[in-house]
Amino acid sequence: MGFLWDNHSVILDAFGEGLILSGWAALFALVVGTLLAVMRVSPVPPLRWTGTAYVAVLRNTPLVLCFMVFTSAIPHLGFTAEPLTWAIWALSAYTAAFVCEAVRAGIMSVPRGQAEAARAVGMTFGQSMRLVILPQALRAAVPPLGNTMIAMWKNSTVAAGFGVAEGAGALHDLLNEHADKIWTLFVGIAAGYMVVVFAISAVFRLIERTWRYA
Amino acid sequence: MNDTGFLYDAPGPRARRRILAASVLTGLALAAVAVWIVVRLNDRGQFVTDLWEPFNDPSVWSTIGQGLGNTLKAAALAIVFAIAFGAVLAAGRLSDHAPVRWVANLVVEVFRAIPLLIMMIALFAAFPATLGPLWSVVIALTVYNGSLLSEVFRAGVNGVPSGQREAAFALGLRKTQVLTLVLLPQAVRTMLPVIISQCVVTLKDTALGRIVTYQELLLVGSTIEVTYQNYVPTTIVLAAIYVSLNMSVSGLAQLAQRWLSRARKSAPPASITVAEPGA
Numbered sequence: 083m084g085f086l087w088d089n090h091s092v093i094l095d096a097f098g099e100g101l102i103l104s105g106w107a108a109l110f111a112l113v114v115g116t117l118l119a120v121m122r123v124s125p126v127p128p129l130r131w132t133g134t135a136y137v138a139v140l141r142n143t144p145l146v147l148c149f150m151v152f153t154s155a156i157p158h159l160g161f162t163a164e165p166l167t168w169a170i171w172a173l174s175a176y177t178a179a180f181v182c183e184a185v186r187a188g189i190m191s192v193p194r195g196q197a198e199a200a201r202a203v204g205m206t207f208g209q210s211m212r213l214v215i216l217p218q219a220l221r222a223a224v225p226p227l228g229n230t231m232i233a234m235w236k237n238s239t240v241a242a243g244f245g246v247a248e249g250a251g252a253l254h255d256l257l258n259e260h261a262d263k264i265w266t267l268f269v270g271i272a273a274g275y276m277v278v279v280f281a282i283s284a285v286f287r288l289i290e291r292t293w294r295y296a
Numbered sequence: 297m298n299d300t301g302f303l304y305d306a307p308g309p310r311a312r313r314r315i316l317a318a319s320v321l322t323g324l325a326l327a328a329v330a331v332w333i334v335v336r337l338n339d340r341g342q343f344v345t346d347l348w349e350p351f352n353d354p355s356v357w358s359t360i361g362q363g364l365g366n367t368l369k370a371a372a373l374a375i376v377f378a379i380a381f382g383a384v385l386a387a388g389r390l391s392d393h394a395p396v397r398w399v400a401n402l403v404v405e406v407f408r409a410i411p412l413l414i415m416m417i418a419l420f421a422a423f424p425a426t427l428g429p430l431w432s433v434v435i436a437l438t439v440y441n442g443s444l445l446s447e448v449f450r451a452g453v454n455g456v457p458s459g460q461r462e463a464a465f466a467l468g469l470r471k472t473q474v475l476t477l478v479l480l481p482q483a484v485r486t487m488l489p490v491i492i493s494q495c496v497v498t499l500k501d502t503a504l505g506r507i508v509t510y511q512e513l514l515l516v517g518s519t520i521e522v523t524y525q526n527y528v529p530t531t532i533v534l535a536a537i538y539v540s541l542n543m544s545v546s547g548l549a550q551l552a553q554r555w556l557s558r559a560r561k562s563a564p565p566a567s568i569t570v571a572e573p574g575a
Contacts, residue, residue: 125304125315128322142496142542146503146514147535154521155531159340194302207304215303236411243507250413254507257421268418276409 085263086270093252097274100248103169104238108231110174115181116220120211122186133182140179145240148172153244165245173241177234184230188223189215221293228286232279239275249274337528347526351533356520363516364537370430370502370512374437375495381438382445389450392471400446407443412436413504420508429510433502441498448490452483485556492549496542513538 086093122133140148152168152175163171192215200210242251253271257264307315337343350356388400407415420432427435456479464478506515517534521527 123303125307125311126318126322127315128319128326132322132326138543139539142500142539142546143535144500144503144514144538146506147531147538150514150518151531151535154518154527158527159336159342189303197303201305210303236409239411239413240504242413250411250417250507253414253417257417261421264418264422268414268422272410272414272418275411275414276406279409 085260085266089256092256093249093271093274096247096249096252097278099166099246100235100238100241101278103166103173103241103246103248104235106170107173107177107234107238110170111177111181111230111234112227114174114178116185116216118178118182119185119189120216122182123189125207137179137182140176141183143176145172145176145237146243148176149240149244165241169238169241169244169246172244173234173238176237177230180230180233181227184223184226185219187226188219188221191222192218224286224290224293228283228290231286232282235278235282236275340528342528347524347529350520350524350526351529359516359520360513360533360537363511363513364541366430366510366516367499367502367512370433370437370505370510371495371499373434374441374498374502377434377438378441378445378494378498379491381442382449385442385446386449386453389446390453390475404443404446407439410440412440412501413507415439416504416508429505429508432508433505433510433512437498437501440501441494445491445494448487448494449483452487453479455486456482488556489549489553492552493546496545496549499542499545500538 118133118136121129122137124130149169149172152172153165156168157163196214196218197210200214205213238248239250241248242254247255249271253267256267260267305311341347385400385404388396389404391397391400415436416432419427419435420429423432453475460478460482461474464474469477502510502512503514505512506518509515514534517530521530524530
């Protein structure tokens, strides 16, 4: 315990960095993933194909490869950014595919009568999506989205290998100097990750409860 | 599942014109993006033969082959052990004895909440000589995927209609017999596609092994990039290999799904999904 306290600033900074990374990635992934889901159910075939292709490719790509694209390939095309920025791009691009799947499953779970009724009162596709389908679909998608966000938080550790000093990076670096403290470090940092995991799952349970049909 | 037609009416003449216009616009936008990417790659000299030259060298391909072999080896070992570990955990969670259930549930909750990478780093740091990179990767993947699979197994067994279990008990079968002779054979039908898609997740997760210096495909690729300074071409080659490999395994999962749902006339019980994307 004393050892963890001595290094608490390193560890807390690392978790802060991880939370910044995951926070931005969560925002972008949720927005892009929802747009992709709408594309995949739209009446315009090329939009549908684009959405389907994106999900098919990204779901079959390891996150590490996704990071390599953003940290070693794209910088050689003349784009520059901080490692944290690239990590946010990589994690968002990857997670968006899973958000899309969760939202699409939510859309499919909306009773078809809802869409038919929306059309019967003269709504366009955009209106029926925005006002009728998505509000219900997102509600149904809350539990799977919670799982996606938890997985994303755990996946943010991959950034440690690509120049972002977050939790796994802190573990790795501290072990280089204090190999004998391995179990203290492991338990401390693993517990830190678990706390955030349980916090995310509590938040999503709360959202699920407050959004339930009245 | 894939039929989203209920979201809009069959288009009339005006809607058809609008859809056509939107399709053309999307097509143009996509083409513009594709052209921009190609132009950008060309401007930066990424199509110069020098950068692609290493891929004419058989020794580069044999290195890639070794990396791919290591990836497949770790994934195969991890899947086999994870299925065994998951089965044990699932048996524990389905047990009639409450303490056994608690322990199994606790193990699953803990291992699901710890990032894989943290487990790999810790295992490798704690037992560098005994485990080495390969077994650090395999053990971490085993406990993590085993915990996920135990949930699949449990849901699969619980998903078998309860009449089956009751009928088996009424015939005088024992607990273990009910499970192995009646419930499991039926549960496998719903579980197999999920198990196969979990193989894809494992295949992807072996790439995390680079942090403990496991020489898997992507780490080998990183070395090639640095040696030949051909970052973009190598990334393209690696992506092509990895994505096509995973897509074939995913395709296998879909085939299994279709084959199993055709195997019996009755609709299979609601399919189970693992909602964890993995890395």
